[in-house]
Amino acid sequence: MVDENVVYVGNKPVMNYVLACMTLINRGADEIIVKARGRAISRAVDVAEILRNRFLLGQIGVSDIKINTEQINREEGGVSNVSAIEITLSGGEETE
């Protein structure tokens, strides 16, 4: 159930991901997790802030933020470390 409520943020326009999150919320999800790696991390923060301050103002808040490091296999061989973020948005908690 939790895995269904994850939105992975990549290199598309930020509103694509905002819309994906809105769709999950409108289907009844009471918690969504916005995930991103590398340079997309900034965009994931944008997604959370746009939802929290504009489209879902007063309905959701940021309940948790985690950062970690993931290892990815490079095409040319070897392993790279890449930073990652998980932002949990949920109704109630930090909203007022």
Place this chain on the structure above:
Amino acid sequence: MVDENVVYVGNKPVMNYVLACMTLINRGADEIIVKARGRAISRAVDVAEILRNRFLLGQIGVSDIKINTEQINREEGGVSNVSAIEITLSGGEETE
């Protein structure tokens, strides 16, 4: 005192900011705050992860992460919203 322990992450190489944080820690800061806005947010996460997993492994942990939206004045007039992050790193708490 707290303000002295802030490192603002911008567009320079990530190791510049890692070094700035190490300097603060070596001067006795028991808590540092890594701040960034816009695209530099990803780099701020890199700084925290590199410190936590490499240079200060076992000595510091992430104790808090906040995101928010700041308004900046554009050169051509008007105001833009930009996402921002504050990552608090401190000794003890999440280290093991």
